[in-house]
Amino acid sequence: MAVIRDVMPAFELYQPASADDAVSLLAQYGADAWVMAGGLDSFDWLKDRIKRPKVVVDLSQMQGMRGVRETGDGVEIGAMTTLTEVVRDPVLIAKYKILTEAAEAAASPQIRNQGTIGGNISQDTRCWYYRSGFPCYRAGGNICYADTPSAINREHAILGADRCVAVSPSDSAPALVALDAKMVIRNSKGERVVNAEDYFIGPGIDITRMTTLRHGDLLTAIRIPATWSNTQYYFEKVRDRPVWDFPLVNIAAVKVVSGGNIVRIRMAVNGVAAHPWRLKQVEDAVAGKPANEATAEMAGNLAIQGAQPLRYNGYKLPLMRNLVKRAIRGTQEA
Amino acid sequence: MNPIQWATSPWGQRIPIHIAWYLIWVCAIAGLAFLIVHAIWAGFIAKPEEFQETTASPAVIAAIPAEVKRHSLAARLFHWIMAAAMLTLLFTAFAPKVGYQFPWVTYHWIAGLVLIASIIFHVIHATFFMDFWSIWPDKMDIEDAKNRSRRMMGEPAPRPHRFAKYPFENKMYHLIIVLAGLSVAITGGFMIFRVRTPFLTRNPYLFSDMTWGMMYVLHGLAGVGLIALIMAHIYFALRPEKLAITRGMIVGSITREHFLEEHDPQRWKVVSKSASEAHPAGSSAD
Numbered sequence: 001m002a003v004i005r006d007v008m009p010a011f012e013l014y015q016p017a018s019a020d021d022a023v024s025l026l027a028q029y030g031a032d033a034w035v036m037a038g039g040l041d042s043f044d045w046l047k048d049r050i051k052r053p054k055v056v057v058d059l060s061q062m063q064g065m066r067g068v069r070e071t072g073d074g075v076e077i078g079a080m081t082t083l084t085e086v087v088r089d090p091v092l093i094a095k096y097k098i099l100t101e102a103a104e105a106a107a108s109p110q111i112r113n114q115g116t117i118g119g120n121i122s123q124d125t126r127c128w129y130y131r132s133g134f135p136c137y138r139a140g141g142n143i144c145y146a147d148t149p150s151a152i153n154r155e156h157a158i159l160g161a162d163r164c165v166a167v168s169p170s171d172s173a174p175a176l177v178a179l180d181a182k183m184v185i186r187n188s189k190g191e192r193v194v195n196a197e198d199y200f201i202g203p204g205i206d207i208t209r210m211t212t213l214r215h216g217d218l219l220t221a222i223r224i225p226a227t228w229s230n231t232q233y234y235f236e237k238v239r240d241r242p243v244w245d246f247p248l249v250n251i252a253a254v255k256v257v258s259g260g261n262i263v264r265i266r267m268a269v270n271g272v273a274a275h276p277w278r279l280k281q282v283e284d285a286v287a288g289k290p291a292n293e294a295t296a297e298m299a300g301n302l303a304i305q306g307a308q309p310l311r312y313n314g315y316k317l318p319l320m321r322n323l324v325k326r327a328i329r330g331t332q333e334a
Numbered sequence: 335m336n337p338i339q340w341a342t343s344p345w346g347q348r349i350p351i352h353i354a355w356y357l358i359w360v361c362a363i364a365g366l367a368f369l370i371v372h373a374i375w376a377g378f379i380a381k382p383e384e385f386q387e388t389t390a391s392p393a394v395i396a397a398i399p400a401e402v403k404r405h406s407l408a409a410r411l412f413h414w415i416m417a418a419a420m421l422t423l424l425f426t427a428f429a430p431k432v433g434y435q436f437p438w439v440t441y442h443w444i445a446g447l448v449l450i451a452s453i454i455f456h457v458i459h460a461t462f463f464m465d466f467w468s469i470w471p472d473k474m475d476i477e478d479a480k481n482r483s484r485r486m487m488g489e490p491a492p493r494p495h496r497f498a499k500y501p502f503e504n505k506m507y508h509l510i511i512v513l514a515g516l517s518v519a520i521t522g523g524f525m526i527f528r529v530r531t532p533f534l535t536r537n538p539y540l541f542s543d544m545t546w547g548m549m550y551v552l553h554g555l556a557g558v559g560l561i562a563l564i565m566a567h568i569y570f571a572l573r574p575e576k577l578a579i580t581r582g583m584i585v586g587s588i589t590r591e592h593f594l595e596e597h598d599p600q601r602w603k604v605v606s607k608s609a610s611e612a613h614p615a616g617s618s619a620d
Binding site: 134135139140141142143144145147148149161162163201202204205206212308 | 341343352436437438439440530536546547
């Protein structure tokens with residue numbers, strides 16, 4: 001169904017230079033407006049002619065939403081900061097290396113030059129039934145084509161599926177959940193700050209959206225508190241090819257280890273559910289325990305409890321279990 | 335503004351997928367408008383209802399007990415369980431559509447199963463253990479409804495009879511709620527095959543895309559219709575002149591005074607022949 005064409009359907013293009021202008025445009029056009037950051041997700045939709053917005057609000061001119069700055073309690077990253085800028089930022093490299101590694105794992109250098117951190121975490125799922133324009137749940141219909149007996153669902157969800165089995169494809173999202181980041185969202189009514197964990201929503205909450213952003217909302221910045229700066233971390237992404245590929249499963253964990261024991265830890269896995277899957281139960285279970293093989297084994301098994309594989313994605317269970325084990329054992333320093 | 339949302343299936347077939355969600359507001363506003371109009375009419379325009387005198391004998395009237403049993407415990411339990419299920423279903427179905435986000439599907443299908451179970455119970459209970467025909471409009475109800483309408487419009491017409499066990503409005507409401515309730519229950523029952531539950535194997539291929547689509551549309555139309563119907567039901571339950579009936583659904587009985595005011599002992603026989611002959615009060619119907 002999806003045929004990529006060079007000529008996109010006509011739309012009105014706005015390139016606001018400030019967040020105020022962008023927010024007022026989004027308020028003015030509501031559901032008719034499409035927010036475009038780096039364009040890497042947007043142009044797929046537009047060239048496929050599956051999404052046909054009347055208005056595209058291109059954020060590329062908004063210099064105020066770019067860059068990394070230190071704050072009293074951590075750092076603030078403008079949502080329009082490119083992934084390359086995130087990867088190369090000295091403050092992030094010094095304090096939040098897990099994020100720079102995660103950002104560097106995304107796509108290819110060219111895409112990271114264009115793609116933004118805001119866009120990377122807010123991008124839509126890559127379920128090909130959905131991306132092909134099938135009228136599935138996520139597209140407003142009443143069926144999940146990926147969760148039928150004959151569906152090809154190798155990349156789909158094993159956790160948190162609720163009618164739709166699509167997964168979040170972001171690499172930086174689990175790192176931000178692990179770092180307990182806060183998302184700064186603006187709309188015409190003002191500003192609100194949402195925990196990264198709550199920013200991403202599953203199909204049970206709203207089957208047509210991946211994030212809490214509604215029409216009129218604009219993600220302006222990401223704040224990372226100092227809580228997890230300079231702590232040990234572990235990030236690993238498993239994909240079909242070494243570059244330019246979405247994760248089959250990835251994991252991000254930050255932890256404080258003292259005397260060989262895990263004092264505190266936060267971890268999230270992506271590629272297994274429609275949103276980065278925080279492993280709260282695992283975090284609680286391993287706190288105070290030694291970071292050894294036995295703890296890793298226990299954590300791995302606990303992590304996949306409740307997982308329901310589909311026909312072709314059963315491999316994600318051992319993959320996720322092993323990644324959790326490696327994250328518990330892993331010792332990368334920030 | 336198409337009230338039905340359409341899509342193109344992977345096979346190029348044009349299929350309905352569900353209702354347009356603005357119908358939620360259409361029904362809510364329509365329900366509210368009805369309440370306002372009725373409240374104005376009942377408060378400022380309507381005249382007190384005048385009924386024909388009953389033909390029941392003084393002995394029968396004298397034998398009517400102080401409390402006339404209207405609903406058995408089983409019937410009341412059914413009503414309140416169904417009410418809880420229905421309100422849960424409406425809330426879980428439509429609150430997410432108007433912006434209140436929560437994982438609603440599990441609550442929705444569990445409440446749906448409770449509704450289906452309670453409906454099955456009610457059908458069996460009403461068919462075999464209650465006076466099945468008492469809730470369906472009869473010829474006299476229709477005739478009286480016509481006369482009441484003429485009198486309301488100021489036209490000459492005979493005074494209507496007092497009601498049988500259920501007033502005509504109750505019977506009509508029941509009829510409509512049966513249609514809407516069965517529509518959501520039957521379509522919803524099939525939809526349980528579309529979600530993950532501990533006891534059913536998912537089977538999205540149970541019907542064709544077109545049939546599924548029509549089922550979703552019917553489910554949605556009946557669902558939004560129930561918004562207005564439930565609003566009206568709660569409104570009438572709280573109206574002062576209907577509180578006696580509401581009390582009956584709570585404690586199971588209505589007072590003798592209310593019975594004699596609105597009901598005809600000839601049409602709703604609450605006194606056995608032997609009791610009326612013996613003259614103290616006799617038993618009452620369920």
